[in-house]
C-alpha cells in the first residue's frame with residue numbers, strides 16, 4: 001500500500017480540466033467507490049480476558065482489507081506498556097506479544113474480523129491456592145462495587161477483569177489502528193507530564209518531536225525531560241519506602257490530522273467526546289482534558305480561542321494551510337479536527353493496592369479490617385501514557401474511516417485523495 005507521507009493529494013491532475021469537468025470527475029470517482037458497498041462498517045474493538053486467565057484477546061471489526069500490519073510496532077508498544085519505573089513483579093514474568101488468530105493473511109488485513117491474542121504466562125485463575133479469594137475490598141478499586149453488583153463476597157470475581165492488565169489488549173488495538181493512521185501521515189506521541197509535584201513544561205510540536213521521542217526513550221518514567229524524570233523517580237522510590245502509591249498526568253499529541261474528521265451534528269459523533277470516553281475508560285483515570293481543558297474557565301474568550309490564519313506555503317500539508325498561532329482548542333473544534341495537533345491530557349489516580357493496606361472491612365463478617373494486598377505496581381503512570389496514546393489513536397482511526405470509508409485500503413486512499421483535492425481547491429465553483 002502506498003504510504004501517505006508521499007502526500008498523494010498534492011499530485012494534481014494535468015492538464016487541469018474545467019471546474020465543471022472536475023466536479024463531474026470527482027462525483028463519478030466517489031460514486032464508483034461508494035457503489036461497491038452500501039453501509040460503512042464502523043471500526044470497533046472489544047477485549048476479553050482476565051489478569052491471570054490463559055490470555056487476553058482483542059477483536060477488531062471494520063478494518064479495511066489490504067492494510068499492512070507492522071507487528072514489530074504493535075509488539076514494541078506492548079513492551080513499552082510493560083515498562084516504566086515503579087512497575088511491580090508481574091512485568092518480569094510476562095513478555096507481551098500478539099498472535100493473530102483471524103483477519104490477517106501474509107501480513108495484510110483481509111477485511112474480516114481481526115483477533116489478536118496475548119498469552120498470560122502467569123495464568124492461574126482456577127488455582128485457589130495460588131489465586132485465593134479476596135474478601136477485604138481495596139478502597140479505590142472495583143472490588144466493593146463489583147462484588148455487590150455480582151452478588152459475591154469474593155472480590156477476585158471482579159478484580160481479575162477490572163485489572164489494568166487488560167490495557168495490554170487495548171494497546172494492541174490502538175497500535176494496530178496506528179498502522180492505518182501512519183499510512184496517512186498521522187503520528188501519535190504520548191508522555192508523562194507529571195507525577196505528584198514533579199512536572200515538565202515541554203511543549204511537543206512537529207519541529208521538536210524527534211528530539212522529544214529520543215528524550216522520552218532515555219527516561220525511565222517516559223518523561224522527555226531529564227530533570228523532571230529524576231524527581232519523578234525520587235517520588236516513586238519514596239512511595240515504595242512508605243508502602244504507598246502515586247499517580248500523575250499523561251499527555252498524547254496526535255500530528256497530521258486533516259481538518260474535518262469527526263462531526264458536530266450528533267453528540268456521539270463528536271471526536272472529542274469519543275476521545276474523552278476512551279481515556280476515561282482506562283483503568284484508574286479520573287479526569288481528561290482537551291487542549292487548554294479546565295484552564296479555559298479562568299480566561300476570557302480573547303485569550304482562549306485560537307486566531308485563524310492561512311499560510312500559502314502549507315497549502316499542501318495535512319492542515320491545508322489553515323494555521324493558528326496557538327492551540328488552546330487542542331486541535332478539536334465542534335467535535336471535529338481543525339488541522340492543528342490533537343492534544344489530550346489524562347489524570348491517573350494512585351494505584352489502589354497499597355502494601356500497607358487501607359481501612360476497609362471483611363465482606364463476610366463486616367468487621368473493620370485493612371484491605372487485602374495483591375502484588376501490584378507502585379506507579380503505572382508511564383505505562384498509562386502508552387495506553388492513552390494508543391486508545392486515543394484508535395478513536396481517531398474510527399472517525400477517519402467514517403469519513404474516508406471503504407472496504408479496502410485502495411478505496412480509503414482514493415476517498416482521502418479526492419477529499420484533499422476538493423478541500424484544497426475551495427471554493428468549489
Ligand code: EPS
Nearest residue numbers: 051088090162163164165351375376377
Ligand atoms: C498489570 C498487571 C497486574 C498488576 C497491574 C497492572 O498484574 P498482577 O496483578 O498479576 O501483579 O501489576 O494491575 C493493576 C494495577 C490492577 O489494578 O489490577 C499490567 O499488566 O499492566
